Amino acid sequence: MFWSQPESGTRDGDPDADFRQRAAAKAVRYGLSPFLVLVAVLAWCGNLVTLSLGDPDSAWWRSLLVVWCLLILPGLAVAWHHRRQMRLPAGGADLDVLTRTAERTDLSQNSSEIIRTLREEIGRTMARQPGVVFAATLAGPGFHTGHRDNAAARTQQGSFWCAGARAPVWLGLSPASKKLFDAVRLEGERVVHEGDGAELAGFQIPADVIRGCHSWLMISAGSADQAPLLVLLGLRKGADREALQTRLQRLRTILGPLLSIHHHLTLTRSQISAARAENEALVRYNKMQGEFVAVASHELKTPLTSIGAYTEVLLQNIANPDFTPREEFLTIIKNESDRLLRMVNRILDFARIEFSEQLLQKELVALRPLITDTVTTLEPQLTAKRQKLDVECPDTLPQVEVDRDLIRQVLINLIGNAIKYSPQRGKITVRACEDAATVRIDVQDTGPGIPADELRSIFRQFYRVHRTSDSEEGAGLGLTIVKNIIDMHNGHVDVKSREDKGAIFSCHLPKEYVFNPARACLLGDLMAVKQFQQILRLSVRMVAELTESRVVVFSLLDEREENLLIQAALGLPARQVETARVSKDTSYLGRVIRSASPDLASAAEAQGLIAASQLTTDADALAAAPLVIGHRTIGAVIVADKMNATPYDKDDLNLLATLCERISAALGAALNHRTDSQRLEEIVEAMQALVKMKHSSIPTVNPLALRLMNSTAGVLGFSPAEIKRLQYLVALHDAGMVRVDEDILHKAGVLNEDERDEVDSHVVKGADLMAPLLLNSEMKEIILTHHERMDGKGYPDGKTGVEIPLGSRILAVLDAFFAMIQERPYRDRIPPAEVVKEMRRQAGKQFDPMVVKCFLDVLQEEGIITAQADTADAGQGPDREPRHDEEQTWQHLES
């Protein structure tokens, strides 16, 4: 802090004391004043002396008294002047602030800090002027509205002082008030003589404060394109506006150069950090390349070593007639040189793919012919090992938009691996099928499988699973290439394997997604903004994957709010997306829009929207939920064709509604910051994180979790609106996990301290990442505290008991429950009785006992645990076999 120096140390306790001190110090500097004051004091003393010693009857004595009094008067006048100054500091005080700040600060390091201090100080001073109702100051290049609770934004965005409230208050800017401020930045200053304060509505200044003002004065320092400082004063009737204006203008002349320097420093600093980041990226890339070359050369030397060694022996025995294994040796040499060639090819492939990301040539490809073609080219290898290969690919499989050659390469690598690792006469299956948002290609082998602890490493460069003694050849690049190619297509690869049970490699390629930007919808030209399109795409994908629906339709109302237009869709033909138009008044969707609540519909009601052939069930074949921004319904999201061909139920509807709230939050936030590309990117990033959670096998929101949250929070007395908010947070609160190193996340075994810290950091990371999607500050607080414990041993702040929001305490229990019933890399699933026991044990330590009790009651009501499991105690040890039905419920939960 700048001002907590010795001479102003009293400021914290009494801000006025420091102020008087400065006024007094200034009085001393006014040359004549101390002299006059001294005279007055001496005259007063003389007066007293004369009064006590003199003779009251003599005329001389009386005239002396008059002289003393006359001498006192100028001194009194000076004192009166200073008294006024104490209330009303002259421009000198502002100059003082500047000089002292400049003296104490290393400008190059702290220009933002100086600006901040200046801003605070100017606001504080101006608010004290007579006739001023409030003073507000803002500094910085951009003024975005942010979350009220965003501490960083608060210090950057501005401060507000009012006669009654000296503490800084956050100032928000609406688009309208931002326009006003932009105008002031250009004009330099503006006076609003009289008015109802409508211009200031967006600043979030309390209404009663606005009512107390008669006119407003706004002035900006620093040029418009640089980081300016803006001062806004609210004035009472009869305030000396011109004097204040002059003072502010004077301030502006002083501050101008400083702000300009600050602007350039900030610019330079950001350039430096950008250059540094770029440099780091290059260094990292360089290092990666270096490692690649080192490992590649080692891999190439391996077959060379064998070739060299065998040739040497052959040469030594060239004249030895007894040396028999000549042919065998030559075969080995031939094999090894073949292997070397293959490896060189692989490395070339890898380099080609690594560096040709821009050259992706996408086209609509039917997978079936591609797969059969590829299998034909691999036929010789298959017959050599007498293996059998089955291709399973339904005729209804939709086409995918991919680079044909690259996907062929993927298939060659995966099927090649399957052939290599499967035994003689083994069976290989290539299966293509349609998932919710993706088309999946599985390649299943009957080989030795991959040990659990190696599953995560196999996609790395040059990684080879521990080989059996008959030594499989390969460069360890095949899977890296597969992963790169699929990543380039925005898909993902995963692998499932059990040792001795073979492995299944699955490539998930995104289905064709139809986006229709040409329609005049409620959001109008916003649909042309890149980030909006990304939000839409991610929204559709998230809904498809989490509700497990093959068809997702994202519709928005048109400008007149009469018809619904399909804006984007998954699983619908492009032509339909372009032409479909559903009246709001008649259709099923109209019902959803009008009531602004989610609803189910039968196949008959889907007419005009989704072809009947695409619907697998009759009743409850569709589910739809409205998109609501603020209190305005702007459209709806419809899902159809559920994966397992069952009707949608209440749980699905609940899930869809929660997802739509996420999407609405993202769209709403994007709408508010439509011109701020950085904020838009943040929103896109938040949505990406939510989609990525599913692919990184981080627990995502599921109907059961929502139901349990609903019941538990209900029992604990939350209102329906609050429960909705809590449901919104289910799974959203763990989104920070996508920022945690995947290797650590899936590590088998106990984590060390650093790794632990990395995992723990997901709490703060999640709160930051999800900030654009949070509706209020309590939500952020809940995310930040969901790993706190009742006994204060949690993280990140070690809060205890009621310091932790109740919602957070419920989430903690819910999280722990789902964590325990799932298998983790380092342990098996925990049997139900153990879960209950563990929760009981942790009540009062990790968990809130009240929440645990309610939660266990809810579990029992739901039939997830039996009364017996609920009362399980020491009598039933950990090795107790779980009852059959319990086991079944558990498996059901897992899926």
Add this chain to the structure above:
Amino acid sequence: MATPRILIVEDEAPLSSLLSQTLENEGFEVAVAHEGIDCMNKVASFGPDVIIMDIMMPKLDGVDTTRLIRRNRNYHNTIIVALSAKADAATRERMREAGANLFMRKPFVIRKLVDRIKQMLGIETTR
């Protein structure tokens, strides 16, 4: 003196089979291990005088295996010859610290390897 025993630790099958044949022809008793853990078992059961150790191996690599072997007092005098394609200074140093007696770069000349082993065993026997 009994026939000297040599343990070959090498994950490349063609190379290990050639080495074992050559060394058997030279009159040694030979065993082969395919990686570090396998090697630890064979060291205990086979009791080699010389271990030819590859460095880059899956699971337990040559450096760690050597370190583990040297930790056991019974194998302080066992000769360990490191063989590796990765032959930069750092790797050599790590291998030397772990307790290897000799480092040979791959690709290598078999004759030379056999000569060095004989030479070292000769020194060993005369002491």
